[in-house]
Amino acid sequence: MEAKSYVCPTCGAAMEFDIEEQKMSCSHCGTKMTVEELDRQYHNLDGQYGDKNANNFSMNDGAATREDNYNGNFKVYRCASCGAEVITDDYTAATFCSFCGRPSLMEDRLTGALMPEYVIPFKIRKEEAVDIYKAWARKGALTPSLLRKNATIEKITGMYVPFWLYDYDATIDLDAQCTITRSHTSGEYRIVDTDHYNVKRVVEAEFNRVPADASEKMPDNIMDMLEPFGYGEMRQFEMPYLSGYYSERFNYDSVQMMPRIERRIARYIEEAGRDTIDKRYSTVNVMRKNIELNKMNASYALLPVWMLNYRYNNRDYMFALNGQTGKIVADRPVSKQKGAAWFATISTVLFTILMLIGRIFGA
Ligand SMILES: [Zn+2]
Ligand SMILES: [Zn+2]
Known part of the structure; x- marks a missing residue:
């Protein structure tokens, strides 16, 4: 089954939900439209033009070849943009093509009895989420340095x-x-x-x-x-x-x-x-x-x-x-090495204080 992908009506690049504008936005040419406008475009094209715009609008029209190859709990979809296999588990509803990066929606898991009634759109942008995470990871002397590595942060x-x-x-x-x-x-x-x-x-x-x-x-x-x-x-x-x-x-x-x-x-x-x-x-x-x-x-x-x-x-x-x-x-998590270092520092400080006290009272 072909994965659903929203493409820009102007240039054909991927349309993604833009948090700041709360609209759909083309990362390539900057075209913007509301979610409802984009959805309407898709429905109209589906009904009126059918295959004519198939190159620009990769609508999943049911005539697309179904390739429901179940491999255990995995299911294979086909990327609407590059044709690569998008492999999902039974519950994935939205993901990305691992080959070309195009957002790919599993329409059959978002319609009919599986259609959500409501959505709260993201309001915190990715950069903001990263900043909040970084500030959190900086806190705490015992926080492992792994948490501050870019390779970790990129996984958000x-x-x-x-x-x-x-x-x-x-x-x-x-x-x-x-x-x-x-x-x-x-x-x-x-x-x-x-x-x-x-x-x-x-x-x-x-x-x-x-x-x-x-x-x-x-x-x-x-x-x-x-x-x-x-x-x-x-x-x-x-x-x-x-x-x-x-x-x-x-x-x-x-x-x-x-x-x-x-x-x-x-x-x-x-x-x-x-x-x-x-x-x-x-x-x-x-x-x-x-x-x-x-x-x-x-x-x-x-x-x-x-x-x-x-x-x-x-x-x-x-x-x-x-x-x-x-x-x-x-x-x-608490870093074991850092924890040991802390303990050593605190012990040294305590020992020094005890020595000082000893010296004062001992004299
Ligand atoms: Zn565009
Ligand atoms: Zn692809």
Whole structure:
């Protein structure tokens, strides 16, 4: 199957999503147009001209030769520009031709039942992501120098990660035993009064667009910490947004992800329930609770993440950056050599101080 590739109507070079302008832009001649305009052009050409513009517009019109050579979990597409093989795993939705570098979209993984409903376009440009990464890597005396090498920095990648956004209606019904304690002194005695209260609460709340990443490769904890995303900038999904980035289709559907999201929403509604209990109580013991969760909707969205994977001391590390807000989530490896050097320095300093103290007091 031919990979989909958006080309410039003026010169035929690749069109990529330009973050600064939030438009599609030709890297060769500078032609710019909105995502919708480009998409419209493609649809029109498809219907009206068909093959006539096949050289300029490599539309995937279904007549293209299908070469669904499954090799285990890999699938072969054909680059619309140079014809080289673009080899993907089962979930790749957007990548690049490794031969000519042309952005290549796997249209069959972005349409029909696999079509995302929304996308939040990247707002942090690659240069900004690199600067944020460099500043992060400079920090910390024990950070291994590997992290500052250009070869490492070059691996930073823009990725649209598949998420499910859930809307839930949640209710908690709880009984708690609460106390208020006061004390006063009377003569030699200290008198403690404790009042007991039975507190009953029923709290209902609606939670909207609670996200859960649906990609197996992405560590859940890192993806959760990248929140919040600003949904005000969320757009209806259009394929051109992905041109120039990597993307994957979901590994888990919205039903498979429900246990994970429900644990989280149960926690939220419980907090909401407890928050309604007056802070004047000295103690609060929840004796009984009943939580009901009702899924209203789940929508499929692609959210932007800059990421950098590297290996250090036989362990894999990930640096992740929210592509919309610039929030960093990363764990920092500690260099063993640097750690040893630090220890030596600190020991020497301590030893010197002890010597000085010894000399002062010993004299
Ligand atoms: Zn052009
Ligand atoms: Zn190519």
